[in-house]
Amino acid sequence: MRNALYSYGRLAARRPWQLLTAWLLVAAAVVGVWVAVGTSIDDAITIPGSDSSRAQEIQNAVFPASALGNGTLVFHDADSSVTSPEGRAAIEASLLAVRDVDGVTQVVPPFPQEPGQPTPRISADGHTAYAQVYFDVPPAALSEQDADRVLAAASPATDAGLEVLPGGQLAQAAAGDPGHRSELIGLAVAAVVLLVALGAAAAMALPLVSALVGLVLGLAAIGLLSQVGAIPDIATTVASMISLGVGIDYALFIVVRYRTARQEGQPHERALGVAVATAGAAVLFAGATVAVGLGGLLLAGLPLLTSLGWTAAVAVGLSVVAAVGVLPAVLGVVGSRLDAGALPRRRSKRASKAGWWHRIGERTARRPWLAVVGSLLVLAVFIAPVADLELGQQDGGHDPVGTPTRQSYDLLESAFGPGVNGPLLVVADLGDTAQTDPATVQRQAAALSSALADVPGVQSVQGPRVSTDGSGALWQVVPTTAPSDPATGDLVTELREEILPPLATDGTQLHVGGQTAAKIDFTDQVAERLPLVLAVVIALSFLLLVVLFRSFVIPLTAALMNLLSVGAAYGILTFAFAEGHLTGLLGLDGPVPIESYIPLILFAILFGLSMDYEVFLVSSIAERWHAVRDNRRAVVTGLGSAGRVVTAAALIMFSVFVSFAGQDNPLIKMFGVGLGVAVLLDAVVVRGFLVPGIMVLLGRANWWFPRWLDRLMPRVDLEASPAADETPDGLPPTDGRVAVPAR
Template identity: 45%
Template sequence: MVGLGVGIDYALFVLARHREYLARGLDPREAAGRAVATAGRPVVFAGGTVVVSILGLAVANVPFMTVGGLAVSIVVLTMVVASVTLLPAFLGAAGPRLARAGRIGRALQTRKLGRLARRRDPAAGAAHAAGWRRWIGHVSQHPVPYAVGAAGLLLTATLPVLGLRVGLPDDGSLPHSRTERRAYDLVAEGFGPGTNGPLVIAADPTGDPGVLDRLVATVAADPGIASVAPTHIDRATGIATLVVFPTTSPQDKATADTIARLRTDVLPTAIGHGPARAHVGGAAASLSDVGQRTSQRLPVFVAAVLAMSFLLLMLVFRSILVPLKAVLLNLLSIGAAYGIMVAVFQWGWGGALIGLEATVPIVSFIPMFLFAILFGLSMDYEVFLLSRVREEYLRTGDNGTAIVEGVSRTARIITSAALIMVAVFLSFAVAEDPSTKMFGLGLATAIFIDATVARMVLVPATMTLLGRTNWWLPKWLDWMLPRGPVGTDDTDAESTGEAPRPRLVDR
């Protein structure tokens, strides 16, 4: 899913710039080279932000999450490399054929017929952005109501996160047509719901022969335990195992409470201060532990990703407020996606639309996975959009013009890429497995919100309110940061004879 999403994003961004250069009459190979020189740099930095965000999963110190993050990062890096090597090769090989659709193609054809004078304006290739330009101009003229309204909408959608409950959806949440669901129902009906998620207690009775009897009696007396199977002792090692059946289903919160109570109260009481040891395991216990670990590490993970992304964007745009605003807007989009997930999966709002037959808790590791992926994908759009805004600001020196022109010129690319990604992710939201549904719906919702409310409303509104301070950078920090701005259309400056205007730096 992530490979398809970022691959389409990067390809569309480079392709759109390539077609702009074709519309200006450049040779296809030169157009491809300039497209990579300008749009390719934001692609590389956007991909780097995604990789940094996803590799942050290693902070959780859960092996399968670390490996998953590494695998996704490799996919993203592959797409970045393909976008700046294989894609321009195809663009150059395609020749002028890529510009033969729509107004850009007609503009190129009129040049071939000798009517170049009427098409010299570089903005001719962006005539399709007129509608977006009107919308962004309207938002920029009324920044306060749009900023307050959009932020209030996202904060309202985030409120259900306060009731977020992590757990493990069991087979009881699968469709009735699945054989796993039928087996689950039969076992629960005949032996109780806890039979579908037994716990395993491993005990080493060394030095305390009577500990096993005390252990069985104490565990069986717990109100959350339905029954305890006969103890099995390995003759070679003397290790004993007890299979314990809770009174509640694996996804029930009471089961997690029972596991915690066994570890903190029941087992220590049965063992006492002797040399014997006992531990609680099993699938339900392991997944409960993963949930606790991710919940504990989530604040550290979020802080690490935010800090690294802020620093990376500060290097890209040489500004303090632009990366800070980007981080906050991305948090709003992700929070709204989390809230919608809670409303659908825990509260059941609209669950039937995606084939959800029963309410389920949010899978314990999904919030962290989604944050890593969504923050990276949101930063993609932020880098694409702001790199073009910065180009226009360096070219014109006018913040209002830069916002209108930069956002309108990238709006169609962002919305097109977002619609494709939403379609890809929603295809997973209708899968039978609830965990897959969560991934699909969470990704699709966040991308849709980010590409519409955040990028097309909040970004132009907040940048208009901040004015020239968007590009403020302290003098001492300007000296410390390495040079080499990303996304500046240097090739345009060369072709027009204009020099990029200086950044707003606190001298």
């Protein structure tokens, strides 16, 4: 690998335009196909083997139209009743026009079709009503244009003075694409950090270009792969967030290594070869560590987590490709112009001899206990709120005020009660019973309807709706509590364990489904698989560091330090969202529950990113240790060398992650705040003070490793640089070690 990367770097210096053209052609082909086919999105939550999944399967089989997109159209008149002659006429005229909208297959009006029928879609005070609108495309295919056409068709109601709002999937479509404002803000802040860290506009621009190339390639690859299996919309957002963060960081390390080689007097061709052979190999290893963390999500056995895991891993992988493949070609073109647009600098003699992080290392070496205890106290402040962490579910009532989903949620809740926003579905698989004994089926249906209506916590029951072939039936059960209320979860459990089993006779199967029930099943399975995911990710990361550093102590302390960073992220989420202390600042109007899978995803991502910073720091320390065999001196000089770059990288990633907190989706806000603050804490507090302090206290024990095991394990050398006497064909053969530099 070392020779191959070095040769590629030299090739990029000799033939930059040819390489860059080849990369651009490949990127254009991939992006062109992606633009043509798009990204297949599916936000439905499925849990294989669960009761809600079985209910969904039966529902899709006997009611195929239910698998397609649908939504509600809410009508509200604050001054009079919607059932007045004028109000009813306006609503009926609107729904008649909605039926003619392209893509609409059915409209179920709020008014009864026959005298004496119940009116569950009209509020008790008569001021609010809602209609069901069904489409001929899947939910993910509903667009903002579809919502706009439906709302435009409802103009007779708005002209009559009624308020008309979209609800459900229609409201999600009406919210539209959040755009790229968050990414642009993150890039702008990252550009400022890069400009200060690198001191030149040209050098600042290269990591941004590399990251953007990796982002576009990653999204294109994800879009193409989604044609095999659709992914949730949130997966592309999380992938974009991680891709931008690591993409800028990885490119930064290569640019810094190239610039250092040039400042040491090496010619352009050799400097670029050295940068790719050392920093490039380090980027490959760093990407692998992040992939290990993300790969752990696949063990959960849940489609949502699997999608989040592989999409983020693909995004990271393409960021690595952009940094190691495309960036060297761009550096080959830029060459000596890397310092164009340099900032004026004033540096004191003291600063030139020993940087800020070197001086911190000296103080840590003199008082390691102070650094360790002080760091732990700082982390304890951030971790402490975890004691009050309670996982829950989010619903439209947690969206920012003024968004389409929140407006319709609040209006329906005030008119019909909170449960109308998350009805449960009781699905019956009747098999052949309906055809052989229809009278029995009718008795069962009546008994089930009566039993459901009598359950405490049930507000109303609609149904049964029987399929045309008589093989299935469906009831809609509206709870008295909101979808996110724990009492709704208790109701689902009661229905499954106590109410439905006695009624499932004569071969009839009864299941509880719907998105609310699916989220409850999802939470249960996450809790069941969590220990396995944690154990595998920690074990694989530990083994990687054992091979890398030839030590048991360093990987063990790294795993413990990473867990502290993850704990800090959990504490931040609890304080900011679950307890609501920062929700006002984040555009929310109250506490927001933390979804069950958020901690698991944060663990997978943060563990990988923390390993990156551990590698960046300890590889620098290890280089000095192998040179001087003085642990204290190695810690001081290694921190002094790596601290500035690691801090700059963390500030960049913090900027990118936190910028996503500006999006409306509370889940994205949680990812942005949790990841951003935790990464900054990890780089500054954990890697800057805690790890060096512990390494000073442990002394030579850091580097203990059995000789017999050292002979058996493969070598990955993070310090070696190419020899000065390399041949034109590459580097001379080494002892089998793969060279990866300390940054």
